Structures are given as structure tokens and as C-alpha cells.
Amino acid sequence: xxxxxxxxxxxxxxxxxxxxxxxxxxxxLFGLLNVIHFSHGDVSMIAxxxxxxxxxxxxxxxxxxxxxxxxLAALAIAILVTGLIGIGADKLVISRFxxxxxxxxxxxxxxxxTVIRELIRGFYPQGSNPKAFPAIAQGFxxxxxxxxxxxxxxxxxxxxxVVALMYGLMQKTPIGTRIRAVAEDAATARLMxxxxxxxxxxxxxxxxxxxxxxxxxxxxxxxxxxxxxxVQLGLIGFSAAVIGGLGSMTGAILxxxxxxxxxxxxxxxxxxxxxxxxxxxxxxxxxMLCLRPSGLLGKPVFExx
Amino acid sequence: xxxxxxxIHSRTTLPAxxxxxxxxxxxxxxxxAFLLAESTPLVVALxxxxxxxxxxxxxxxxxxxxxxxxxxxxxxxxTALAVAIVLIYPFFLGGNTYALHxxxxxxxxxxxxxxxxxxxxxxxxxxxxxxxxxGIGAYTxxxxxxxxxxxxxxxxxxxxxxxxxxxxxxxxxxxxxxDSYLALVTIAFGIVIHQMLNNLSWTGGPNGLVGxxxxxxxxxxxxxPIELFGFRLPSQANFYYLSAALLGLAILSxxxxxxxxxxxxxxxxxxxxxxAKCQGINVVWYKILAFGVDAFLAAFAGTIYAFYxxxxxxxxxxxxxxxxxMTMVIVGGMDNTLGVIxxAFLLTMLPEKLRVFSDYRLLxxxxxxxxxxxxxxxxxxxxxQRHYGGQR
Numbered sequence: 001x002x003x004x005x006x007x008x009x010x011x012x013x014x015x016x017x018x019x020x021x022x023x024x025x026x027x028x029l030f031g032l033l034n035v036i037h038f039s040h041g042d043v044s045m046i047a048x049x050x051x052x053x054x055x056x057x058x059x060x061x062x063x064x065x066x067x068x069x070x071x072l073a074a075l076a077i078a079i080l081v082t083g084l085i086g087i088g089a090d091k092l093v094i095s096r097f098x099x100x101x102x103x104x105x106x107x108x109x110x111x112x113x114t115v116i117r118e119l120i121r122g123f124y125p126q127g128s129n130p131k132a133f134p135a136i137a138q139g140f141x142x143x144x145x146x147x148x149x150x151x152x153x154x155x156x157x158x159x160x161x162v163v164a165l166m167y168g169l170m171q172k173t174p175i176g177t178r179i180r181a182v183a184e185d186a187a188t189a190r191l192m193x194x195x196x197x198x199x200x201x202x203x204x205x206x207x208x209x210x211x212x213x214x215x216x217x218x219x220x221x222x223x224x225x226x227x228x229x230x231v232q233l234g235l236i237g238f239s240a241a242v243i244g245g246l247g248s249m250t251g252a253i254l255x256x257x258x259x260x261x262x263x264x265x266x267x268x269x270x271x272x273x274x275x276x277x278x279x280x281x282x283x284x285x286x287x288m289l290c291l292r293p294s295g296l297l298g299k300p301v302f303e304x305x
Numbered sequence: 306x307x308x309x310x311x312x313i314h315s316r317t318t319l320p321a322x323x324x325x326x327x328x329x330x331x332x333x334x335x336x337x338a339f340l341l342a343e344s345t346p347l348v349v350a351l352x353x354x355x356x357x358x359x360x361x362x363x364x365x366x367x368x369x370x371x372x373x374x375x376x377x378x379x380x381x382x383x384t385a386l387a388v389a390i391v392l393i394y395p396f397f398l399g400g401n402t403y404a405l406h407x408x409x410x411x412x413x414x415x416x417x418x419x420x421x422x423x424x425x426x427x428x429x430x431x432x433x434x435x436x437x438x439x440g441i442g443a444y445t446x447x448x449x450x451x452x453x454x455x456x457x458x459x460x461x462x463x464x465x466x467x468x469x470x471x472x473x474x475x476x477x478x479x480x481x482x483x484d485s486y487l488a489l490v491t492i493a494f495g496i497v498i499h500q501m502l503n504n505l506s507w508t509g510g511p512n513g514l515v516g517x518x519x520x521x522x523x524x525x526x527x528x529x530p531i532e533l534f535g536f537r538l539p540s541q542a543n544f545y546y547l548s549a550a551l552l553g554l555a556i557l558s559x560x561x562x563x564x565x566x567x568x569x570x571x572x573x574x575x576x577x578x579x580x581a582k583c584q585g586i587n588v589v590w591y592k593i594l595a596f597g598v599d600a601f602l603a604a605f606a607g608t609i610y611a612f613y614x615x616x617x618x619x620x621x622x623x624x625x626x627x628x629x630x631m632t633m634v635i636v637g638g639m640d641n642t643l644g645v646i647x648x649a650f651l652l653t654m655l656p657e658k659l660r661v662f663s664d665y666r667l668l669x670x671x672x673x674x675x676x677x678x679x680x681x682x683x684x685x686x687x688x689x690q691r692h693y694g695g696q697r
Contacts, residue, residue: 030485036485036488093675093679096679097678100682102484102485103425103429103431103635104635104678104682106431106488107628107631107632107635107674107678108674108675108678108679110628110632111632111671111672111674111675111678112671112675114667114668114671115668115671115672115675118665118667118668118671119668121664122664122665122668231624231625235492235496235624238489238492239489239492239493242485242486242489246485246486272504275500275503275504276500276504278496278497278500279496279497279500279501279504282492282493282494282496282497282500283493283497285489285490285493286478286490286493286494286497289478289481289482289486289489289490289493290477290478290481290482290490293481293482293483293486294486295486
């Protein structure tokens, strides 16, 4: 019984970590640009494919057991490449809609998401089939009387570390100050000698790299990855960011934990719960938005006349 | 000043009726050629012609002005000619059932895009749930027909009422949420509906519903070909006329609503919600009404689709379907009826006609959409200024 509860708890935290990493990207970009980057999920989902590809191309590994070093190297390459693709997505498409109505950017990024999915499907070897994804860590960890599977612990631990680093970056470093300044008022920030375009590029890198990490965890948690997994991951990440309050990092994390929580509870307690988990997750989203229209930690909007 | 001069100038040189006839017949021929084109070079050449036409309009906005003026001057002729063209169109397709099928699907998507346009175009309310209300309409009528044996004509209003109730329900959160937050409510609603259809046993789960009986009118089953004056039209022609009638109804309601206080109120909300509220416009009611109207029309389209294909599954009504409808509105031109219809036709036919790209056509279409948004951000036919008091 106890181990079952522990298992559900761990499952909740793993899902929450994955969603939080994706939601943080949405929140960062919305806070900075007021743009909803709807292809964020798809951009993030490039990472597992880059990782698989580099495992094969550089280390000649196609499956089975593999050392720690190749996995770490592949993950690093995947995160770096995905971050750069994030910058590319901004430069090529999103930056052209800075002055357009929000709807235009939204539709353009949805189309961009399709482009990314179709590129993976069409040009990755046998891209339309699901691909087995290796576990990042195997075995169990013995902590006192507890015996925990290593991979979930690693996922949650890394996420906590990354989130802490991101808070540190945003609050304590010069680049974080610049990001916040541009988010506050890009024109004034420019007068203070900050180049907004560089800040945009950096933030896109940061958001996409965080999403990439989330997608890599997602793939190795599920053990499989397919070209269109990014749609659902992106929608859930976006929902988490919105019910937390767009633009708030803490809100995004709370939202991610809330959605992961309801999914775990439904899965554990309702017969046939696995197929209904999305229904409950999105009913929660609707309910939350009816009760708190600007999210948990979002600033209420006061209209100026 | 210069545009006014050219306007007057061109109005005197070419009679309005000639311009109207040339535009409508030219458009019909272009569409027919595109529908019947089999070889890739021909499809690409026709696309190039269309591209050139839009490029011409981009650089010479007067062309569009002249045509719009002509259509205003010769309204009666324009309507009569359009109806005539729609009526005789299937006879020119030479029994090509695939072309007719494409036309029917384009017509239904035009209705859906017009339905969404009431919200997105007129009132600037993002709604990602048109696919879901479309699905509710389709499933309601299919269930009524299969289990209770209702006829098509009885399920039509029933499905519309059920979907409208859902539309109003979906509109309720719009009282408090706006912009991205409202967009998320509609996304969530769409996913909940899709997942329910996918999981409930009485909706057939992922397998959907099969064996929806074909409608009949005055003893003529829609399964049978139309035989008229010695001509024989394939059975799809029945649904072609039905969908065309529905699109006619949608255009008429779009026009009437645009010219009524409701349309004016929606436009006021689009321009500035707070200012609209200060003018005494009941913002909440008009927003919810927009959701209701959208659902009503979408359910009609859903019912016809269900009876036409006679098989529906949750995959016909996903989030990506809603996004496609939204893309049609934005690419075509928000709050411009003709633009929205053109967007729907283009985005329905393009992927089908680009089968030579086989695996890469979705990729190609998405790239085209992005390019359109960058190069012609206001859509193929931009929104037009309102005119009052007899002027166009």
C-alpha cells in the first residue's frame, strides 16, 4: 500500500516536472513578448530525435545497453541544438509578427508547429513510426528504508536544480535583469543600452532548451517518442502556464503540478482513468479559468481608458 | 484623391455589369480548371495565375476597388449570375465525382469558416472549438438518425439546437476571461469534447458511428443520381446542392447580421471592448451570442457532413480541425465574407491537389500559410470599411 502511494507520488512529481519545464518556456516568452509560441511543444519535441540521431551517428548505438557518457553527451547535444532551433524559429517566423495582432502570431506558430512535425515525419528515417527511447537512468536508489527507481528521482532532481538555476539567472544575474527590463518596457530598455533583439534570442534559447529537457524526460519516461507527441505536450504546457498565470514562473510550476496532480489522481482512482485523464485535466483548466480568469498568480488586468 | 479619380474614370469606361459577369465567370472557370486539373504542371500553373492576380491586387489596390464598386452597382445581376453558376456548375464537371466531393467539402468548410468569422472576424473572440461544435452537430444528428430513426430534415434543427446550447455554455466563461485565457478555455472545451467522443461507448469510441442513412427529399433518395433533361449527375450532386444551399444561407445570415445592430455591436467590441461597454452595449450578451451563432451554423455543416460521408469518427473533429478553420478565416481575410470563403476553398483544395508532393503536402501547405501571413497579413481580401447611408 505504502509503496503504491509512493509510486503515485513519484509519478505525479515526474509528470509535474516535465510539464513545468515546458510551461516555463511559455511563461518566459509570454512575459517577454506577449506572444503565445504555440509551436513550443513541437520545437521541444525535436530534442528526443536529435538525441536519438546523435546516439546513432556519433556513438553508433542503436539500442540495448549504453554507457552514461554517450547518453549525457547526446542529451547535451539535443538541448543545445533545440535551443538554437528555438532562436531560428523566432528569427524566421515569430519575429515577423511582433507588431501584428496576437491572433496572427498564434496562427503562424501553429503552422510552424505543423512544419516542424512534418519535417521530422518526412526526413527523419522512418519518421512516422514511434521510436523507442532509452531510459536515462536504470536501477534503483536505496535511500534509508526507501527503495526508489533511479530515473524518476533523477528527473525530479534535475528539474528542481534547473528551475532553481533559472530563478537565479532571472533574479541575480545581469542578463536576468536585462530580460526583466525588456519584458517591462522594451523601448525604455533600449534607451538604457540594452539590445532587445539579443535578449529575445537569449530568451528563445533558454525557453527552448528548458522545453527540450522536458521533452527528453517525457520521451525517456514513456520509453517512446513519435513526431506528433509535441502537440499534446505543448497544449498541456500552455495550459499549465495559463492556469498559473501567464508570465509568472512560479505560476507555471504550480499549474504544471496541478495538471499533473489531477492526471495522477484520475489515473489511480478511476477505472478506465488513463483514457479520461485529459478530460479531467482540461475540465480543471476550464474551471480554474472561470474562477480565476487571469490564472493563479497572474496579475489581474485593470483596463485603462 | 487619386483612387477616387481612377474609380470615377474606370466606372465610366466599363459598364458595371460587364465587370461583374467577367469576374464571376472568370472565377468559375478558374475554379473548374483547378478542380479538373490532373497534371502537376497545370496545377502549379493555375496556382501561379492566382498568385499573379493577388500580386496585382497587392500593388494596384484600385483593381479591387473597381470590382467592389461594380458589384455594388450591379447587385441584382451579381446575385442572379452567381446563383445560376452554382446551379449549372455540376454539369460542367463531366461527372467527375472526385471534383464534386472536393467542392462539397470546400462548401462545408466555407460554412464553418463563416461561422467562426462571426467571432474571430467580427468580434475578435478567439475560438478554438469550432471543430468541437461541428462534431457535436454531426454526432447529435447521426445518433438521432441511427437510434431513433429520425429523418435528415428532422435532425438538422435538433442538432443545431443541441450545438447552440453547447455554444452558449462555452460562451459563459467568456464573461470573465479574455484573449489568451479565453482562447485556452475554448481549446480545453474542444479537447474535452474530442476525448469524450473518443472514450464514451455510446458514441462508438474511436471507431465512431457507421451506417448513417442517406437523406431523401420528396421520395428522391440522396444515394441516387440526379437525372434531369437527359443529363445524369452523380449522386454527390445531391449533397453539392444541399451544401451550396447551406452556404447561401450562411452568406445571407452573415450579410444580414453584419448590417444589423448585432454586427455593429460585435465590431464595436472588436474595436474596443471597454468603449463598447460605455456605449451601453451589453458586451457579455453579444459575446455569448457570437458563440451561439457559431455553434448553430457549425452544427448544420456537421449534420450534412455526417449524412454525406455516412461515417463519422472523433478524428474528424480534433483540435487541428479547429485550427485549420481558424487558418482559413485569417488567410482569407477576417470579417470579409468573400475572403473567408476563398480561404476555405484554397485550404481545402490545396492539400488535395498537391498529392504529387504526397508525403510533403502538409509541410508545403503550412509553409504557404506562414508566407501568406507574412506577405499579406490582412488576408487575401482584407476587411472593408463600414459604409453608411446608401454609399458602398
